[in-house]
Amino acid sequence: MITLSSISKTFNKGNPNEQRIFSNFNLKIFKNDFIIVVGSNGSGKSTLLNLLAGTVFADEGSIYLDKLEITKYKEYKRSAWIARIFQNPLTGTAPELTILENFRLASLRTKRKGLTIGTGDKFKSLVKEKVRVLNLGLENKITMPMGNLSGGQRQALTLLMAIMDDTKLLLLDEPTAALDPRTSITIMDLAAKVIKEFDLTALLVTHQIKDVVNYGNRVIQLKEGQIIRDITKGPEHELNMKVVFDWFNQ
Amino acid sequence: MSFYLTAVLLGLGFSALAMGIFLSMRVFNIPDITTDGSFTLGGAVTAVLMTEHYPALIVLPCVFLTGAIAGAFTGIIHTKLKVHALLSGILVMTALYSVNLAIMGRSNIPLTGVNTIFPIINGLSELQSQGIVLLLFTLLLFAGLSLMLKTDFGLAFRATGNNETMMRSLGSNTESLKILGLALANGLTAISGYLICQVQGFADIGMGIGIVILGLGSVMIGEIFVNLFKIKSITIHLAGVVAGTILFRIILAFALSIGLNALYLKLVVALFVLIVVSIPQLKRSE
Numbered sequence: 001m002i003t004l005s006s007i008s009k010t011f012n013k014g015n016p017n018e019q020r021i022f023s024n025f026n027l028k029i030f031k032n033d034f035i036i037v038v039g040s041n042g043s044g045k046s047t048l049l050n051l052l053a054g055t056v057f058a059d060e061g062s063i064y065l066d067k068l069e070i071t072k073y074k075e076y077k078r079s080a081w082i083a084r085i086f087q088n089p090l091t092g093t094a095p096e097l098t099i100l101e102n103f104r105l106a107s108l109r110t111k112r113k114g115l116t117i118g119t120g121d122k123f124k125s126l127v128k129e130k131v132r133v134l135n136l137g138l139e140n141k142i143t144m145p146m147g148n149l150s151g152g153q154r155q156a157l158t159l160l161m162a163i164m165d166d167t168k169l170l171l172l173d174e175p176t177a178a179l180d181p182r183t184s185i186t187i188m189d190l191a192a193k194v195i196k197e198f199d200l201t202a203l204l205v206t207h208q209i210k211d212v213v214n215y216g217n218r219v220i221q222l223k224e225g226q227i228i229r230d231i232t233k234g235p236e237h238e239l240n241m242k243v244v245f246d247w248f249n250q
Numbered sequence: 251m252s253f254y255l256t257a258v259l260l261g262l263g264f265s266a267l268a269m270g271i272f273l274s275m276r277v278f279n280i281p282d283i284t285t286d287g288s289f290t291l292g293g294a295v296t297a298v299l300m301t302e303h304y305p306a307l308i309v310l311p312c313v314f315l316t317g318a319i320a321g322a323f324t325g326i327i328h329t330k331l332k333v334h335a336l337l338s339g340i341l342v343m344t345a346l347y348s349v350n351l352a353i354m355g356r357s358n359i360p361l362t363g364v365n366t367i368f369p370i371i372n373g374l375s376e377l378q379s380q381g382i383v384l385l386l387f388t389l390l391l392f393a394g395l396s397l398m399l400k401t402d403f404g405l406a407f408r409a410t411g412n413n414e415t416m417m418r419s420l421g422s423n424t425e426s427l428k429i430l431g432l433a434l435a436n437g438l439t440a441i442s443g444y445l446i447c448q449v450q451g452f453a454d455i456g457m458g459i460g461i462v463i464l465g466l467g468s469v470m471i472g473e474i475f476v477n478l479f480k481i482k483s484i485t486i487h488l489a490g491v492v493a494g495t496i497l498f499r500i501i502l503a504f505a506l507s508i509g510l511n512a513l514y515l516k517l518v519v520a521l522f523v524l525i526v527v528s529i530p531q532l533k534r535s536e
Contacts (some may be wrong), residue, residue, distance in 0.1 A: 076423050079418070083419070088363050094409040094412040094417075096412045097405065101405050113406040114402055115403050118401075
């Protein structure tokens with residue numbers, strides 16, 4: 001379980017363009033939650049994700065992972081539990097390294113990257129097996145530089161890379177914002193499958209109303225740094241496009 | 251003929267430097283010009299220790315270490331104090347000028363009557379025995395570095411320069427990696443100073459001036475080779491760097507042999523590197 005308690009965050013403190021995002025913000029993320037976070041621009045969605053990832057630090061309050069306080073942990077240290085999928089589909093992979101080498105680094109996310117060569121035959125067949133799931137024919141191209149692939153292919157591989165090593169929390173920051181509609185569906189279905197199969201806890205920030213309807217077990221709507229809706233999906237909460245669309249017009 | 255052999259020897263001696271520049275500029279994408287200072291530092295430490303009759307194989311790790319410390323300073327200034335990489339390098343390079351003078355005590359130290367790394371082999375000329383040692387040295391460094399860049403640690407090195415955001419999200423402290431990388435790059439540069447100082451038989455406070463452009467030129471000539479083969483392997487890339495260094499020295503030797511005034515050597519080097527850099531641009535705009 002991840003707990004954010006009494007979080008306050010203000011950007012540009014003391015400047016004329018001071019921007020208070022959160023004050024006394026609280027959220028509990030339970031194990032196996034797949035939370036869809038929605039809200040208009042400036043509502044604090046990205047800041048919430050960044051606070052969890054450790055790229056932004058809270059002015060006040062604390063963040064706990066189970067019993068461990070990680071408030072001050074830097075991004076690279078939090079990577080021991082947290083994997084991320086970025087809005088830019090190219091951010092999750094290194095273009096000049098091969099698919100194989102990218103996967104190797106991902107498989108060592110929580111471990112030391114030592115002076116051994118780990119891209120041998122055994123690892124190769126493991127990566128082939130993982131990549132085959134995508135049905136993109138990439139399993140025969142694993143020694144190709146990542147930069148030769150399209151954004152959609154790279155985003156799909158980034159998702160697979162997230163589960164190469166032990167992951168407790170998967171953060172998805174509008175992973176399909178830069179992709180075409182068809183690829184978007186493929187990526188989101190893959191994400192949902194991976195989250196289910198590997199029992200992950202996940203947080204998806206999105207602007208797509210259909211993602212709210214189709215994925216996740218819990219929906220949070222943010223407005224000016226406050227949670228104005230926190231719904232656990234179930235028979236009593238039938239969500240459809242119309243209902244969700246109306247949320248944004250209130 | 252011995253004229254060109256000397257050029258090859260210098261090329262081998264400078265290939266450690268070119269590999270260092272390859273590491274900072276290409277692998278890490280950091281324009282590091284500490285090089286001018288750390289190259290001289292390598293020469294200075296070599297000359298001072300050798301004239302005190304320390305054996306060449308004891309001097310070597312000392313040289314590497316001092317160069318690495320210089321590079322680490324640049325890395326720390328760049329990553330921790332958030333100073334632009336270019337400026338960090340200029341600062342350390344400038345400071346090193348005084349440090350080098352203080353180490354040497356004067357502006358030039360000849361290596362006379364000392365045991366260098368080059369043995370006297372019966373039946374071989376001085377140049378030939380130097381060539382054998384330099385070749386072995388270069389091969390060792392080349393093999394070591396290309397192997398290292400294939401390990402998990404080396405992959406983290408390369409990915410840091412390629413996509414730092416990804417590497418942080420994959421659990422690497424990229425600041426430390428950059429500091430380590432710059433340390434290694436400048437350690438290699440200092441080893442070049444160590445070798446060249448022994449080839450030419452003296453250390454001079456000015457031996458590092460403009461050396462960074464020489465290394466950069468070598469890396470780029472090497473890349474022309476590599477692009478011909480269209481193979482994106484780090485080993486071949488590194489081999490190209492070594493070949494580029496030797497070729498660059500041969501080209502310079504040729505320029506001098508057809509009567510170029512040595513006064514204009516740096517000008518020619520700058521022009522030559524300019525041409526090499528602009529070839530891809532000119533091709534693209536066609």
